[in-house]
Amino acid sequence: MWKLTEVQQLTKRRVAGLMSGTSMDGIDVCICEIQTQPWQCHWLTAQTISYPESLRFSLMQTQGNVAQIAHWHRQIGEAFREALAKILADFPTELHLIGSHGQTIYHEHQKVTWQLGEVAFLAAAFGCPVVSDFRIHDVAVGGSGAPLVPYVDAQLFGYLHRPVLALNLGGIANFTLVADGQAVMALDCGPANMVLDELASLFSRGQMRLDRDGAWAAQGQVRQAWLDDLMAHPFLQQPPPKSAGREQFGGLFVQELMNHTNPGSPRSWYDLFATVTRFTAMAIFSHYERWIYPHQPITEVIVSGGGVHNPVLMRELTQLFHPIPVSTSTNYGIDPDSKEALAFAILASERIDYKPTNIPAVTGAKRPVLLGKITEL
Template sequence: MRVIGVLSGTSHDAVDAAAAELVPDGRTLLLTPLGRIGSGYPADLRDELAAALPPAATTMRQVCALDTRIGQAFAAVADRANRELCGGRADLVVSHGQTVYHWVQDGLVRGTLQLGQPAWIAERTGCPVVSDLRARDVAAGGQGAPLVGLVDLLWLRGRPGVPVALNLGGIANVTVPRGPAGPSAFDTGPANALIDAAVTHLTGGRLDHDRDGRIAAAGVVHPVLLRRLLDEPYYALSPPKTTGKELFNGAYLRAALEGLGPLAGRDVVATVTELTARTVAEAVRSHGATEVIASGGGVRNPTLMARLRAALGEVPLRVSDDLGLPAADKEAHAFAVLGWLTLHGLAGTEPGCTGARGPSVLGSITPGRHRLRLPPPVPVPERLAFVAPPSGAPPSGAQHR
């Protein structure tokens, strides 16, 4: 089955799609990457999205317009992926959508909202679409995030020690396959979220991220600011736990800077980069990690990766490319697997990773152009294995943060 995973992360700068051939082989699910493409959001759409995100106020008209325009943007990228990576023969599109709000109250997730109307994707591509994957886990009492925990468990099964999967997106999240209470997954705190917020604020919007970590590399960590940021109560919460830009945003950073006097912009960026490294390292060390395998946009920030290596000490830090999975493609492939599980009527969650009452079949299915035909039953996968792409497979497209 050829499946396309489409998503836009919490940096909300682009839509990425990764295509894969998924074939069950007994209890192993074989994933052959077929390539990746990406496209930045149109500038006016990104501005409209940023203006509507917390802590800003918004209107139902804006929400409706964003749902439509994001759906159309996802549809365009999915259609390209189908044509360029799957030869027009994709069987399924799995859309994560664009997270705009994750409602956390008193440590519990009350709801979650991803925009990007799947009907536009189904209409444009003709493929059935699995979407809105997080809501079912929330309804079952789970955090709804990180949602790739089960995929990480299948992927890391059989590795010695305590391997930890780390994703460095806007928010950093980890999956720990083994522990005293079983597997767990949780958000450690900000990854790129506060780095991006600092760069955007300090350059007046001229830049929106620290390309290649150059700004942080030129600065020094401000100890008082770092201490203020580390005092955030979220870090002391026990997993399962989840967070987002509802907490870690530009307003949050500006509040932390109050009363500190003038600080060099490069020092602020260096400090929030160190914050990410320290909070990630503390989280994985407390769970007995013997190796950390990183993916996501943050792995392309050499300053962040160097500080994370320093903070981890003797715990090795690798990137998922070392295990055959391109770091930029990992989340899109993970959601492709989750959609494949949904279409086969199989659960896509591990309760220990999300805190749900039990496992859930995730998402909703929007039929494509033709009659919806569900595939025959297959054994529940116990392992995910990556197969080298065939010779001559289309290369991955331009990478986006």
């Protein structure tokens, strides 16, 4: 059993990070070693573990009474525990600390954010402190509670000493401008995988969770009129700070998209995939062009998240940002699929060292605060 006071004294800590994003496509687990003086982070191993299918189906409904939500809280905590146990079976090591983001079930910009997943089950199973519920402290001081990864982006890429855009393609697309070793600006900029994944499930009648390798988008043609409608979405017009989730790009948004297509025509579906994929890339680029480029042109876009596996989306981004190179975080020794899980491992380590990790210029908070609540059994 590791006590918090003991972990705080360690100059090297083995920390697990757990994360499930808005796509709810699985639990990302990462184990890293963090050296505190001088600060360094070494990635050790990572894996994505699928949710139990019945739990995922239930969560995708995003509605529930008090009893249902209470059961979700326990079931997600247990699912996170089992995911971490699975990776430790393949990579046995003693953990000193765990950072668990949990599963967001509701997020409303600068008003409320809610992550489920009882971490007492993690603390009891692995015998170490757990940091969780990272977002609400930022909300309490006027922030939006998102994005929180910019602090980590500065830690991971600040040493490059040149301006780069760290782009994450999770359920939601978000990026951080890292320049002069700091996170200068960051914001959510629209959907990434969330909408495409939901369309894939509808098109395949539940047989597929994503447009694998962008195969359906590659067979379609972009419909300009549909694209124009998407680019007029109110979220794209809002100035930062801003954050997004299922409330903007969830089921209702997808149902409105369905008005554009003939459900019985595969060709119409393919065109919808092609159009939404281009919209995803254009929303990202338009946010860069409007909010970043006038102040700080960049030298590279470094992409992480599940979207790196969609070659059509990556090609769209490469064409839009040309001649700026678009690479993946793999080039910098960071697994694209586990970067956000790694981020919450890092944020957990910083929390027990009493370091504020929100960035008020990014979230809109009134001041820097400590992020995360500590659970110790």
